Amino acid sequence: MKIIESLLSRLDDMACRSSREIAQRSSRRRFIGKLGALMVGATAFPLLPVSRANAEPPSEMGDPQSCDYWRYCALGGTLCTCCGGSMTTCPPGAEPSPISWVGTCLNPVDNKHYLISYNDCCGKAICGRCFCHRAERDTPVYAPSKANDILWCFGTESRTYHCTVAIVLGEASA
Amino acid sequence: MQAFMRVISIVMLLAVQPSLADDRADYLLHCGGCHLPDGRGTPPEVPSLRDELGKIITIQGGRDYLVQVPGSSQAPVSDLVLANIINWILVKFNQQTLADDFVPLSENEVSNARKFTLADPLKRRDEIWANYVD
Numbered sequence: 001m002k003i004i005e006s007l008l009s010r011l012d013d014m015a016c017r018s019s020r021e022i023a024q025r026s027s028r029r030r031f032i033g034k035l036g037a038l039m040v041g042a043t044a045f046p047l048l049p050v051s052r053a054n055a056e057p058p059s060e061m062g063d064p065q066s067c068d069y070w071r072y073c074a075l076g077g078t079l080c081t082c083c084g085g086s087m088t089t090c091p092p093g094a095e096p097s098p099i100s101w102v103g104t105c106l107n108p109v110d111n112k113h114y115l116i117s118y119n120d121c122c123g124k125a126i127c128g129r130c131f132c133h134r135a136e137r138d139t140p141v142y143a144p145s146k147a148n149d150i151l152w153c154f155g156t157e158s159r160t161y162h163c164t165v166a167i168v169l170g171e172a173s174a
Numbered sequence: 175m176q177a178f179m180r181v182i183s184i185v186m187l188l189a190v191q192p193s194l195a196d197d198r199a200d201y202l203l204h205c206g207g208c209h210l211p212d213g214r215g216t217p218p219e220v221p222s223l224r225d226e227l228g229k230i231i232t233i234q235g236g237r238d239y240l241v242q243v244p245g246s247s248q249a250p251v252s253d254l255v256l257a258n259i260i261n262w263i264l265v266k267f268n269q270q271t272l273a274d275d276f277v278p279l280s281e282n283e284v285s286n287a288r289k290f291t292l293a294d295p296l297k298r299r300d301e302i303w304a305n306y307v308d
Contacts (some may be wrong), residue, residue: 050229056180056198084253098210098216099207099210099216099220101207101210102202102203102204102206102207106202115199116204117202117206117207124301143248143250145204145207145208145245145248145249146250154208154216154219154220155216155219155220169202169206170202171199171210172199172203173196173199
């Protein structure tokens with residue numbers, strides 16, 4: 001018991017001594033100064049032009065199986081979310097087309113525009129569910145790079161269209 | 175304190191300046207769908223934008239060609255934005271081949287080159303590459 005007591009009192013002494021030493025060496029003002037600098041520094045950092053375009057949208061709202069979902073503002077086709085896939089992945093057995101068309105949609109949660117890549121999933125007969133036709137900033141087919149009536153099964157084994165995914169590439173404007 | 179203010183003002187300037195992030199967004203919106211976000215394309219249908227372009231701008235007519243290809247000249251953007259996107263592609267995807275004394279394309283240069291439509295872009299590409307000196 002005595003051993004434990006002496007150990008504890010030695011610990012107390014050590015803690016007491018070291019805190020007094022710190023108190024003697026450093027001033028409170030210096031601590032506040034450093035804390036202030038840290039706070040200013042921390043607020044300045046997000047202003048740096050880091051690649052904000054990589055940022056995923058902070059939050060989303062709504063039903064990804066509904067045509068009204070914000071990401072689908074320029075999607076013409078069937079939703080992979082209704083066909084065994086997800087917002088970003090093709091259903092099993094369908095091949096994602098590397099080539100896509102890219103548009104922008106407004107995320108109602110944070111009121112920001114995001115770049116959306118519409119990639120078609122190909123190689124299976126068309127999925128019969130959730131056919132959508134929304135056409136924000138859609139162009140006629142004579143301006144094909146922004147036309148959503150075109151089948152975007154390019155660079156795939158098969159040109160048979162199955163469904164479309166909507167991938168967020170980043171914020172449209174920094 | 176002065177040094178501190180200087181640092182802060184530089185940070186503010188960096189934040190206000192139109193950053194590369196805008197050029198990247200424009201690239202993704204107008205080019206990235208086919209040329210893919212990293213510029214590698216799906217050759218031969220969609221040419222790669224990586225490292226070839228640093229070479230092509232050293233050839234007579236090569237700078238204009240980058241403006242005149244249909245994907246560039248018909249993109250629904252102003253001459254200034256097109257210049258920024260092409261410069262961004264050159265700097266980001268062509269570090270290996272871009273000359274140290276590379277002069278970025280100007281709005282004026284893009285504006286002049288964009289007036290000429292290529293009747294046969296592939297033929298023009300062959301003509302330009304024929305003059306390439308390694």
